[in-house]
Every structure is written in structure tokens, then in C-alpha cells.
Amino acid sequence: MSTHSKPEPAIFFILGGSGDLTYRKLIPALYNLFLDDWMPEQFHIIGIGRTAYSNEKYKAHLLEGIHKFSRRKNHIEHWNEFSEHIEYLKMDVEDDQAYQSISKIVQDKEKLFGAHPNVIFYLAVAPQLVPDIAKHLGQLNICADQKCCRIVVEKPFGHDLQSAHELNQLLQSMFDESQIYRIDHYLGKETVQNILAFRFANALFEPIWNRNYIDHIQITAAESVGLEGRNSYYEKAGALRDMVQNHILQLLCMIAMEAPVSFDANEIRNKKVDVLNAIRKIRKEEVQDYAVRGQYGPGWMKGQKVVGYRQEKGVNPESPVETFAAVKFYVDNWRWQGVPFYVRTGKYLHEKTTIIVLQFRPAPHYAFPPEAAETWRPNRLTISIQPNMDIRIRFQAKRPGQKMTLSPVDMVFNYEEAYEDHSPEAYETLLLDIMEGDATLFMRADQVEAAWRVITPILEAWQNRPPVDFPNYAPGTWGPEDAEALIARDGHNWITLPPLHQEHEG
Numbered sequence: 001m002s003t004h005s006k007p008e009p010a011i012f013f014i015l016g017g018s019g020d021l022t023y024r025k026l027i028p029a030l031y032n033l034f035l036d037d038w039m040p041e042q043f044h045i046i047g048i049g050r051t052a053y054s055n056e057k058y059k060a061h062l063l064e065g066i067h068k069f070s071r072r073k074n075h076i077e078h079w080n081e082f083s084e085h086i087e088y089l090k091m092d093v094e095d096d097q098a099y100q101s102i103s104k105i106v107q108d109k110e111k112l113f114g115a116h117p118n119v120i121f122y123l124a125v126a127p128q129l130v131p132d133i134a135k136h137l138g139q140l141n142i143c144a145d146q147k148c149c150r151i152v153v154e155k156p157f158g159h160d161l162q163s164a165h166e167l168n169q170l171l172q173s174m175f176d177e178s179q180i181y182r183i184d185h186y187l188g189k190e191t192v193q194n195i196l197a198f199r200f201a202n203a204l205f206e207p208i209w210n211r212n213y214i215d216h217i218q219i220t221a222a223e224s225v226g227l228e229g230r231n232s233y234y235e236k237a238g239a240l241r242d243m244v245q246n247h248i249l250q251l252l253c254m255i256a257m258e259a260p261v262s263f264d265a266n267e268i269r270n271k272k273v274d275v276l277n278a279i280r281k282i283r284k285e286e287v288q289d290y291a292v293r294g295q296y297g298p299g300w301m302k303g304q305k306v307v308g309y310r311q312e313k314g315v316n317p318e319s320p321v322e323t324f325a326a327v328k329f330y331v332d333n334w335r336w337q338g339v340p341f342y343v344r345t346g347k348y349l350h351e352k353t354t355i356i357v358l359q360f361r362p363a364p365h366y367a368f369p370p371e372a373a374e375t376w377r378p379n380r381l382t383i384s385i386q387p388n389m390d391i392r393i394r395f396q397a398k399r400p401g402q403k404m405t406l407s408p409v410d411m412v413f414n415y416e417e418a419y420e421d422h423s424p425e426a427y428e429t430l431l432l433d434i435m436e437g438d439a440t441l442f443m444r445a446d447q448v449e450a451a452w453r454v455i456t457p458i459l460e461a462w463q464n465r466p467p468v469d470f471p472n473y474a475p476g477t478w479g480p481e482d483a484e485a486l487i488a489r490d491g492h493n494w495i496t497l498p499p500l501h502q503e504h505e506g
């Protein structure tokens with residue numbers, strides 16, 4: 001979010017350096033920053049885990065991750081230069097004595113750099129290890145330096161409101177809030193950051209961005225993948241915790257927030273937390289009117305046979321865990337009173353797509369002859385987050401010819417067509433922000449808790465009332481029928497993005 005200059009010298013400790021996140025995301029992102037000349041002049045990366053790796057084996061393992069997962073899989077010409085900055089430390093994070101090695105490395109690097117580096121502890125470990133690690137790190141002298149020492153905490157941040165609150169209290173007892181970076185990788189996506197630019201760098205849209213013009217809003221974050229090996233985590237989470245509590249509510253905040261006075265991290269976060277606090281609390285007894293859950297059964301995905309969720313390895317054969325969730329929210333404030341926000345997400349859905357749709361109200365009066373159009377399509381603004389990266393505005397246009405015949409057309413801004421520059425991966429942006437000490441795109445303690453508060457009644461109602469109809473959707477569909485009913489009851493339907501230039505429906 002900052003307007004970047006090259007960061008100060010930095011030491012990265014990745015606790016969980018032998019794990020999947022480091023392999024898939026963190027090292028590819030750091031390497032891309034290196035290729036783009038964004039890494040500090042002096043930096044060092046220490047991967048930590050219990051697995052026995054020599055430095056050479058560790059680097060070879062990480063290089064394999066670049067080949068598989070980096071957006072620049074084959075750009076390895078600078079890998080040797082980059083990997084000189086990497087080492088592996090075999091360490092059990094539950095061993096109290098082991099933390100001395102960390103202090104020693106920092107002292108050695110300080111001498112070598114001849115400067116006081118920023119020290120970043122990235123906790124890429126299972127959530128149950130986080131409290132213990134934070135306690136140990138908090139006791140190190142280097143962490144008393146509020147300006148230089150930072151701790152990065154991955155999702156899930158807590159399992160519910162109470163555990164999130166306890167984790168916040170613990171972290172804040174060891175670190176200043178300004179040192180804590182709670183990751184929500186959606187906030188690092190280019191198209192998500194662009195929502196702020198679109199809304200607040202243009203005078204055109206803000207006057208109509210409210211209940212007077214907008215009929216309803218939809219947010220779809222559909223995935224075509226399944227569990228991707230994270231079965232045991234997912235069985236404790238489910239779609240509501242995994243996607244709605246964090247990513248989807250953050251998208252909703254970006255759409256619904258008031259204009260910030262400045263781009264100060266706390267100013268933006270204040271405006272977002274105002275939205276979370278304004279979301280109408282769903283009463284437990286009304287949860288079924290506002291929320292729908294689903295679980296996929298066995299079926300086919302892109303020509304491949306897939307097992308149902310309950311048949312996945314490590315999953316309870318009678319699991320009540322939802323792999324799909326749809327919710328209708330209201331934001332009770334002057335801007336959004338009465339405007340429903342429909343959100344949905346799920347695994348093994350028809351296609352991977354994350355879109356935000358602002359459906360405008362119809363024009364107040366159509367003066368055109370009845371034969372001008374079969375049906376009137378109100379204006380619609382669609383923000384495609386991924387995999388398409390575009391913004392489309394739908395409006396009525398006169399078809400060429402002697403008669404006044406109208407049809408809907410799209411005005412499109414497409415990232416790839418508009419800019420030659422590539423878009424960085426979310427983790428690249430976020431890691432650079434951490435190095436620069438810019439917390440704008442990270443979750444503050446009160447934001448995380450406010451988001452848990454929003455979904456708590458649904459979590460509790462679902463826990464108290466086990467599902468009777470699971471599995472209730474087939475892989476490759478758009479989820480359970482009840483999700484269609486949720487929105488159809490209000491006279492709407494879920495909008496999926498047609499390919500550009502295709503005739504509009506719905």
C-alpha cells in the first residue's frame with residue numbers, strides 16, 4: 001500500500017520454513033521481489049523447522065517450489081545470487097533453549113551488515129503453536145525494539161471470537177500492536193487494492209455509491225479446487241471460518257467503507273471496522289433465513305472423478321462441516337440501510353471466480369417505446385478480482401439501425417489490456433509492506449474480533465443444529481439449491497460473469 005522505496009536491511013525468520021506455505025508462497029514471493037529489485041541491499045532469510053535439511057538440500061527444495069508455484073517459474077537465472085541469502089536452522093519451536101540461536105543469528109548479522117536490521121518473524125506454523133512461539137519471541141531482547149522487530153501471524157486467527165480475543169491479548173502482552181501483522185492475503189491482491197483507487201481516486205462513482213442508487217450487492221468467491229491436502233485443518237474450520245470471516249468480510253468492508261481522510265494505516269482500518277460494527281447482528285433464531293450451508297458429495301470435476309467431502313482422507317464420515325456457505329448481510333448505517341449484501345463461497349464449485357457485483361436500481365422512468373427493448377436491464381458494476389482482473393459497467397445502448405432498439409453493453413477496464421506491467425502476487429505486496437513497516441493491508445486486533453462477532457450467531461446456530469441434508473451439492477455446480485432460494489426470495493439471482501461480448505442474461 002505504501003509508495004515503495006527499497007526497504008531497510010532485514011532478517012526474515014520463517015518459523016515453518018520447511019512447510020507448504022513457505023514452499024508455495026513465501027519463497028516464490030521473496031524471490032520475485034528480489035528479481036524486481038525490491039529486496040533490501042542487505043537481507044537474510046532463515047527457514048526454521050524440525051526436518052533435517054542441510055543448507056544445500058533446503059535451497060534445492062525451495063527452488064523446486066519456485067519451479068512449481070512461482071508466477072515466474074523459469075526465471076531462475078538469479079536464484080544462486082538470491083539463495084546465498086538463505087540458510088536453514090533445524091530447531092524445535094517448543095524447545096525453550098533453542099531461541100538463543102535466533103538471538104545469536106541476529107547479533108552475527110548485525111555485525112556483518114554494520115547496521116541495525118529489521119527483524120521479521122513470520123509464523124508459518126499451525127495455529128496451535130502460535131501462542132507458545134509468541135511468548136518465547138516476546139522475551140527476546142530484539143523484540144523489545146518496537147521499530148525494528150515485527151511478528152507476522154497467518155490465518156486462521158483464532159477458531160472463534162473468544163480464542164481470537166485470547167490470542168490478541170497474548171500477542172499484545174508481548175508486542176506493541178504496531179509490531180503485529182495479521183495476514184489476510186486477499187488484501188494484497190492487486191484488484192482488491194484497486195477498489196480503494198476506483199472508489200476514492202474518482203469523483204464519478206461516490207455520489208451513486210449508496211442505498212439511493214444501489215439495489216443490492218453480491219460477493220462470490222467460488223473455488224473449483226477441493227481441500228488441496230489441508231484436510232485436517234478444513235475439518236476444524238469449514239467455509240464460514242475459512243473464507244467468510246476473513247476474505248469475504250474484508251471485501252465487503254472495501255465496498256461499504258466510508259471515504260478515508262488519509263491513507264494512514266489506522267485511518268483505513270478505522271473505516272473498515274466501522275463497517276463490521278454496522279453489520280446487523282443475525283439473531284440465532286433467524287439464521288436459517290439469512291445463511292445457507294452446503295457440503296459436496298461425490299461426483300465429477302473437469303472430467304475427473306472426485307470423492308465426496310465425507311470420503312476425504314482424515315474427514316469424519318458423518319462430518320457436519322460445510323464446504324459451502326452463503327449469507328445475506330445488512331449494513332445498518334445511513335449509506336447502506338436496506339441494501340442486502342449477498343455473499344457466497346465454496347469448494348468444488350463450477351469455476352474459480354471471485355467477483356463483486358453492484359446491482360443498480362432501474363431507471364425511474366423509461367420514455368422509450370415498449371418495443372425498444374424486451375426487458376430493461378438496470379445498470380450493473382462488476383469488479384472481477386480473479387482470475388479475470390477487470391471492472392465492467394453495464395448500460396443500455398442504442399443498437400445500430402433506423403429504429404430505437406436498445407440492448408445492454410459493457411464498458412470494460414481490463415488490467416492486462418490497460419497495463420504492460422505484471423501484477424505482483426498478493427504475498428509479494430504483503431511481504432514488501434511488512435519490510436517497510438506499513439500495516440494498512442493487515443488486520444488490526446479489533447477488526448479480527450469484529451469479524452468473528454459478525455459470524456458468531458451463524459457458527460453457533462450451525463453447531464447446535466447439525467445438518468440433515470449433507471451432502472447437498474454435486475461438484476462442478478454452484479452449490480446447494482437453498483443458496484439459490486436465499487437470493488430468489490428477494491427477487492434476485494446469483495450473477496456469474498459472462499465472457500465479454502456475450503449477450504447478457506439476468
Ligand SMILES: NC(=O)C1=CN([C@@H]2O[C@H](COP(=O)(O)OP(=O)(O)OC[C@H]3O[C@@H](n4cnc5c(N)ncnc54)[C@H](OP(=O)(O)O)[C@@H]3O)[C@@H](O)[C@H]2O)C=CC1
Nearest residue numbers: 016017018019020021049050051092093124125154155156
Ligand atoms: N499452505 C497454504 O497454502 C496456506 C497456509 N496458511 C497457514 O499457514 C500456516 C502454515 O501452513 P502450512 O505451511 O500449510 O503448514 P505445514 O504443515 O505444511 O507446515 C508446518 C510447518 O511448521 C513446522 N513445525 C511444526 N511443528 C514444529 C516444531 N515443533 N518446531 C519447529 N517447526 C515446527 C513444520 O516443520 P517440520 O515438520 O520440519 O518440523 C513445517 O515447516 C497455517 O497457519 C496455515 O493455516 C494460510 C494460507 C494458505
Ligand SMILES: O=C1O[C@H](COP(=O)(O)O)[C@@H](O)[C@H](O)[C@H]1O
Nearest residue numbers: 155185223225242243247354386
Ligand atoms: O485462505 C484461503 O484462501 C484460499 C483461496 O485463496 P485464493 O487466493 O486462491 O482465492 C482457499 O483455497 C483456502 O481454503 C483458504 O484457507
